[in-house]
Amino acid sequence: MTDFFSGSHRRRNPLTGEWILVSPHRTQRPWQGQIEAVAPSDIPEYDPQCYMCPGNSRARGDVNPRYDGVFVFDNDYPALTPNPAPGQLDEGGLLVAAPERGRCRVLCFCPKHHLTLPDLSVEEICAVVGAWAQETAKLGAAPATSYVQIFENRGALMGASNPHPHCQIWATESLPNEPAKELVQQQKYASEHSGGCLLCTYLALEFARKERIVLETRDFAVLVPFWAVWPFETLVLPKRHAGSLPDLSAAERTSLAEAMQKLTRAYNAVFGVSFPYSMGFHQQPAQQAGTEWHLHAHYYPPLLRSATVRKFMVGFELLGMPQRDITPESAAERLRDLVTRG
Numbered sequence: 001m002t003d004f005f006s007g008s009h010r011r012r013n014p015l016t017g018e019w020i021l022v023s024p025h026r027t028q029r030p031w032q033g034q035i036e037a038v039a040p041s042d043i044p045e046y047d048p049q050c051y052m053c054p055g056n057s058r059a060r061g062d063v064n065p066r067y068d069g070v071f072v073f074d075n076d077y078p079a080l081t082p083n084p085a086p087g088q089l090d091e092g093g094l095l096v097a098a099p100e101r102g103r104c105r106v107l108c109f110c111p112k113h114h115l116t117l118p119d120l121s122v123e124e125i126c127a128v129v130g131a132w133a134q135e136t137a138k139l140g141a142a143p144a145t146s147y148v149q150i151f152e153n154r155g156a157l158m159g160a161s162n163p164h165p166h167c168q169i170w171a172t173e174s175l176p177n178e179p180a181k182e183l184v185q186q187q188k189y190a191s192e193h194s195g196g197c198l199l200c201t202y203l204a205l206e207f208a209r210k211e212r213i214v215l216e217t218r219d220f221a222v223l224v225p226f227w228a229v230w231p232f233e234t235l236v237l238p239k240r241h242a243g244s245l246p247d248l249s250a251a252e253r254t255s256l257a258e259a260m261q262k263l264t265r266a267y268n269a270v271f272g273v274s275f276p277y278s279m280g281f282h283q284q285p286a287q288q289a290g291t292e293w294h295l296h297a298h299y300y301p302p303l304l305r306s307a308t309v310r311k312f313m314v315g316f317e318l319l320g321m322p323q324r325d326i327t328p329e330s331a332a333e334r335l336r337d338l339v340t341r342g
């Protein structure tokens with residue numbers, strides 16, 4: 001097993017059915033990497049120019065309330081609207097297009113412009129989790145909604161244009177590509193394993209092996225998946241089978257908030273900087289009655305070997321398949337270490 005993991009090999013992602021190339025022997029190769037400018041840390045607590053800060057006015061004239069907890073509003077420049085122009089195109093199955101209805105919401109985690117999620121208390125993160133569950137239930141209940149995607153882009157490296165702590169919630173009419181792949185694989189696994197859940201079974205396997213577990217709280221576990229692509233990619237999942245955030249009890253939401261706080265604080269400790277990432281929850285599709293779906297969150301941080309050296313998905317990864325050098329096991333060990341030192 002150890003020999004196998006020291007040489008190049010490929011690993012299968014059972015959630016998507018796709019493969020990842022792992023090349024541990026390459027970690028020794030000389031490489032300059034790209035030097036990124038380190039993000040400035042002198043962000044003010046209140047920014048009069050920020051469209052998310054309390055009391056400020058936004059692009060279309062709305063004025064934000066002087067909120068002191070979470071604050072949710074419709075994006076003033078939404079990628080999706082409830083009433084797009086009608087039309088259908090299908091020319092020989094090659095030129096295919098259809099209107100896509102949807103909603104785009106913005107959720108501010110807190111009124112303070114300079115904070116990030118790991119700066120918040122468990123209670124404050126818990127309020128965010130509660131708002132996610134509420135938005136998921138509300139948006140998911142609309143007949144035009146097939147899926148509710150919650151995601152956070154953190155840091156300028158990930159293209160976040162505003163440092164104000166926030167995330168986005170998009171409700172779509174069709175099932176987006178990534179959850180669509182995961183739905184197929186989870187249903188396939190259940191039908192081939194007498195109804196067994198892919199992620200429940202996977203989590204039990206990881207708990208038995210322990211080598212990729214990063215941390216656990218009472219109800220949640222964080223691990224570097226066996227098939228991770230990004231250097232410090234993690235998967236956050238409830239220990240019991242739950243399909244969506246609204247399915248979680250109050251105690252489970254607190255447990256999730258604790259896990260997210262511990263994880264994001266460990267991330268910040270990896271390179272001593274506010275760790276950039278894209279993260280998001282994959283929940284059961286809105287109009288799906290099935291029970292195969294196991295709620296989880298993916299964290300995809302781009303940093304590779306320092307505060308300024310990031311991983312790029314280019315070349316073979318763009319054209320062939322994703323590839324990584326440091327193994328998921330060594331990334332998990334490093335994160336676990338930082339959680340313990342906390």
Ligand SMILES: [Zn+2]
Nearest residue numbers: 050053113164
């Ligand atoms: Zn702000």
Ligand SMILES: [Zn+2]
Nearest residue numbers: 197200241294
């Ligand atoms: Zn499950």
Ligand SMILES: [Zn+2]
Nearest residue numbers: 015182282298
């Ligand atoms: Zn997923």
